[in-house]
Amino acid sequence: MVEKKLPSLSIFFPAYYDEHTIEGLTLRSIEAAKKLTDDYEIIIVDDHSPDRTGEIADRLAAEHPAVKAVHHDRNKGVGQALISGYANASKEYVFYTDGDAQYDVDELQRLAEHAADYDLVIGYRLNRAEGPGRTLISRSFNLLVFLLFGIYYRDIDCSFKLVRRRILDGFRFRSDSGFTDAELVIRARRLKARIKEIGVHHHPRRFGSSRCMRTSLGLRILKDMVRLRFEGH
Template sequence: MPPANRRASISVFFPAYNDEVSIAPLVRDAIAVLETLTNDYEVIVINDGSADATPRVLDELARGLPHVEIIHHETNKGYGAALRTGFNAASKDLVFYTDGDGQYDVRELVNLFPLMTGAVDVVNGYKIKRADKRYRILIGSIYNRTARFLFRLPIRDVDCDFRLLRQSALRRIELVSSSGVIGVELVRKLHAAGCVFVESPVRHYLRAHSQSQFFRPGRVAHTVIDFLVLWLKLVALRWLSAASGDDRRAGAELLTPGEKAQFPVSTRGDKKVAGVSFPPAGSQHTKPPASVNSFE
């Protein structure tokens, strides 16, 4: 393991919602693996308004473990809101997160850590095989394929919330989503900011205790709406704005020297349509070493 990585400080955080059974073992496993990677770490758990015994379990856990911090949301604000709270609370050089339901083994962080070399900004896990009911696997596959296509994502499994990121990369972006689409927003914005990704296979396990909050009909419908709104903001409107800018530049080149450009204002009926300008969503990436799997 490179000495630079050995000295890197790490924040690990878990969003938790009704995870009274799984969260304490997860925190203890995280501490065990962090002790082998660095001497400067913190573990943060965001209780997102759990209705079970999760708040009590977490408070008792923190009293006995000095590296553990608990943040309570008074109400259930959503998965994306819990992640944003975690990212804002993380203070170390590297930031790792995964879910609090125990479907991933946090000890596999040891496989991601060596891949965080100098050229890499994000090490993203991808599920070797999804351990879920068939309908969940189908919905997850459709979601992942659609997200990769519409948002031009550089990774194979955007739905795998097992990620190690540089704090410096997170500072380049601002996250706004409160729902489960935050994973797509995170990857899209990091990619647009020029971040370099590599991937590592991780195991996925059946949910042993708590119930998923994502596969309820109402939540699925809400996620679809959030997904489409996110695509409009991050892709469609930016593409239209860039295309409009190209047209204006082409028109300006036809003017004679000293002639002032006059651009018409679009109207619909008697209402003017205001234009919105966004920066382009692409940049040059530095390729990571050939020994790791890079997706740009």
């Protein structure tokens, strides 16, 4: 149980083809935030989803004062959705997870228990509710990050992270691909941030499909990784 509430908290999630999950996730996020702080906001980043995701986000924002909908004018991808979420987050702590509800937002409490002692608390999947192809890609990605940057985490691109605002204020994202999530951790390490890993549960995707398997996205990720590696700071 969290003994001391967070001073303030932003929760955001990128959303694309998430019309079936976004409302339930938003309502659960409100309840999770209330357990941790009286000063919170929920941000839905609609990445120009062609389904009803944006419409539902607007309705939730109209019904709940703490909810804000951010809309992209075109589909920009997960990296830009993350950047938009962090840019629109105004509270002292910022938490993000995916809009497809494969993680249980109630487990945010487990991360918040360590917020006083760490600048960045990142989840790692205790179980992987995905096929062997996705698992292989993720593990290969972790290995490549280690080879290029000399840092290793169990699940660096796990979409379940809690970060202090001041860490985000210390740098500007350079990537806009699926590498953006890992870039946060790498840059936090360069800033001497205190980082903690916490195991969280991963649930099967009930609706839609992932976009991470496309070759073009993989090439963008690799390009962003190499650019950051030789940036030098």
